[in-house]
Amino acid sequence: MKHTFDLSSTFQLDKFHLTLGGFYPLEKVKYKYLYYSARVFIHLISWSHLLGMLTFSLVQVSNLAQLADTLTWNMTQIPYLCKLVNFHIQMNTVLKLEAWLRRPSFTWITAEEETAIKSTMRGARILTTIYRSLCVTIVSLFAIFPLIDKNSGEGKKLPLPMWFPFDVQNHYHAVWSYEVFGICISAWANTNLDSLSVMLITLTVCQFRMLTKRLRNVGKGTEDVVRDEVVQKELKECIILYNDITRLVELMETTFSNGIFVQFICGVFVICMTGFRMMVVNLKSIQFFHLLAFFFGQICQILMYCWYGQTLMESSDSISEACYFSDWFKCSNQTQKYFLIIMERSKRPVIMMAGKFFFLHLDTLMAILKSSYSYFAVLQQIYSDK
Template structure:
């Protein structure tokens, strides 16, 4: 692809088409290398999820966690389906053109006409493997963040429903809540440590990919299968980056509400020592738990807005350059 970009460096339409695929595969490679490098840290996350402190709640409260996981599963299925449809369009795209083309743009050191079908099959197989593994890393990250968010939601309910009658019993229960809160903060930090670098690369490339996809939609004729493929591809990229921001935003807002729910209990009937503990806990919850991408970007809806704004800015520049080139011709 790098060789192809050098060849097409003066053709903006072809250059952006190659860059579109190039950035997608580079992003996947970075995420895969990051995932492999930190694979042992996943075992510590698994141990944390098995800890008894995170599962001391009632059956009704378990429903909160299950509903959140079910919601994430539904989003994951939609994302997988969009990936499958994207690959199907991607596979048939070169076969339906007037000229024989390859799914992946790029320079190859042999006669592609002679080995056309072998090359197409190999590239399609490679794309299927890439898409499956890439989406798996994304969905795994979303689910881990969802579990952390669901645990925070249960902790909110427990803090609100805490009854301050028996002093010793209340002390014991509130202490377990503090321990659970610390365990959840530790869990979120471990998730961030393992996946944040890959997420940062995903955000960085999403700005470019969304921009180039929008530009290709402008260049490609609407009555073509390539246009449909680009629409599906654009949806996949938007879903990929939006879900990171959405679930990260959920963790941030849920942890930010812990203090408010704690204040909603009948804390005024509690012992003076418990009230002191509550005051310290409230101070601790003033700083929400946030997930970041590479310690630079916060996973939030504001970040998603920023990504779309940046993509549109670059798209406007490309559109202007393309119009200038068209006028010269």
């Protein structure tokens, strides 16, 4: 027995957090002043952090160690802001995407299909929770490390290398609080954008798996007298669902692909530089554990996109096999042609792209890690020679 299931409930947590920040588009805004004020406030904090670090890079351009340190944090802030701005630009597309998820082909499902969707989404939520926890650890270490670092002879350190038009040591606690607060805001918004993307990709995977199961079971349990009529009706529903899923992927790609592209490009540099800095610091220092957590956080961020992108590709690739394992041989020639059309259409798997350049699958993850290691090996060789 089929019933209506609200798919937006699977990413309600991410939607709620982004709404608090004034970024998730709403058809009706109840508290407009608070909604838009939160958005402007987060933009001001985030952009002022990037501007401060870029200015510091220019001031310290002759100091290679400081420059490398600053560029690492710049390459972390830039993709976050690109994702934030891109999400803001694509607000209308997000509304279209959510409206598309309310189509009957998606929401009119059986109790068994609902259970399968909730189970798959629960697995994705566990991974995003691990990612959030890792980000909390990184932010905590960002805040703690400057307070307990006793090795600096230049006064107290700050969480981030930033330029200020005054003597930082005279206003250390105020500056420290400003930087830590900005890091918390950036990490909070960034993890919610990543989590929303992953949850939507996983939701698409659920729809492909549901379609695969329907195709395998199409026409089963019906009498031979009415088989063709029933099978053709079920096939038409499957075709509508397949077309709706491909349109959903197009909307998701429009919404998130540009931000993911910048994330991948900057991720190569950040992973490389973080690994290099881990090599030159004391293994027993808290800075090493700070860099180690940051290193795994960057890999986990890219891994989530590539892993679920790979799952999406594999789930869409199983459509043709599902048609083959159905009872197509019991149908008329006309109905068999419908199966053949679906199989031909599904020969091209559905793959999400990042900025029309990178496919979201595990091969891209390996390419990023290989590129990062290549640059790391060059830096290591230069460092060893010196």
